Amino acid sequence: MESDNPIWLLTNSRSGSNTDQAIEMLESHCKDKGFAISRKIGFPDEDLPTREELVAEGIRCLAIFTGDGSLNAAIAKLQGWGGSVMVLPGGTMNLLSKRLHGPDADLETIIERHASGAVRAVRPLMARCEKGDALAGLLVGPGTSWASVREAMRDFDIPAMAGGTSEALSETTGGSMVRCSDPELGKREGYPLIEFTPSHRGMQLDAFHAEGAGELLAQSWALLRRSFRDGPHTRLGLVDRITLETCDGAPVEVLIDGEPATLSPKAEFAVAPCEVDLLATHHGF
Missing domain, CATH: 2.60.200 (Tumour Suppressor Smad4)
Known part of the structure; x- marks a missing residue:
């Protein structure tokens, strides 16, 4: 992704891997690979982004560096959005990240794959019940x-x-x-x-x-x-x-x-x- 096509970054300080050092490393990897982070959102101190906000700002990609629970909440709010979500391993178990990127892919590897174009937009099956997906x-x-x-x-x-x-x-x-x-x-x-x-x-x-x-x-x-x-x-x-x-x-x-x-x-x-x-x-x- 080129620097003239900015992304937003969502983090959660309560998630397992969201240390200050990890976020600094994430930002460094993004910068090195040509990703321009135009806005950082710290959940839960800040509200989760909505599809209306993303559309209004012309954002086509939201990077989410949180645990699986925060990922779920963020993705649920984006139903119907025309952009894409970049899931990054920012929690303890990082099960969704493993599902999308493989069990051994670390943060740097995932960002490098995205930057090189080795990526595909998918809509994986979920387990749905009356209280959520x-x-x-x-x-x-x-x-x-x-x-x-x-x-x-x-x-x-x-x-x-x-x-x-x-x-x-x-x-x-x-x-x-x-x-x-x-x-x-x-x-x-x-x-x-x-x-x-x-x-x-x-x-x-x-x-x-x-x-x-x-x-x-x-x-x-x-x-x-x-x-x-x-x-x-x-x-x-x-x-x-x-x-x-x-x-x-x-x-x-x-x-x-x-x-x-x-x-x-x-x-x-x-x-x-x-x-x-x-x-x-x-x-x-």
Whole structure:
């Protein structure tokens, strides 16, 4: 991208990789490769950009250097925009960045690929539910309670970590288990956590379990590190549409790209294409 075709940059100081040093490095890489950053937006201190603002300023590319949750919120606000989003790894897990650029592509590599033209605009499939769309992944069940423990760890809030860990352990073993009801997949007694991974083949479903002290410890550690597939799990299948329900009729708890939400006791999920162009540099999934 030439310097006479400016881009905007969105960052988030609370995201995992958004240190001052990382942002300075990002700006240096952009400058070296001919990208002109005409405006920097620091979310959440500043509002997320809207498509109307981008159109009014003639901006055709928005670079987003945040975690998956902020990426999700920003992309949702841009539905219908005619420009493109450059996703950069600015969080902890950076699952959407890995999906678009490959698991090993670092910040400098991604910017270099964009600058050389080794990029394609895509609209990847998402996992959609009544409260939003997940581009990176969606988690369902009482095991999502570990998210509050991870937040406390990020903020170095020791009391919150202790209280949250106790509550999360209780929820993982005794909370409202979730099961696949239409079509029926897996165990009727349900699971503490089901992970949805959207791809061009549909939604991959993996069910996680914690039966016995050993599995509970392994699963708890995996959930805490957000390395879900390191814990005991079972592949349930690939689907385009599915209904999940809690075994006891309680609301369904979910994490949509890492952000919590509560759904109806019987919740439907389906694939849907992203409604704005994302720039990809890898064959992805």
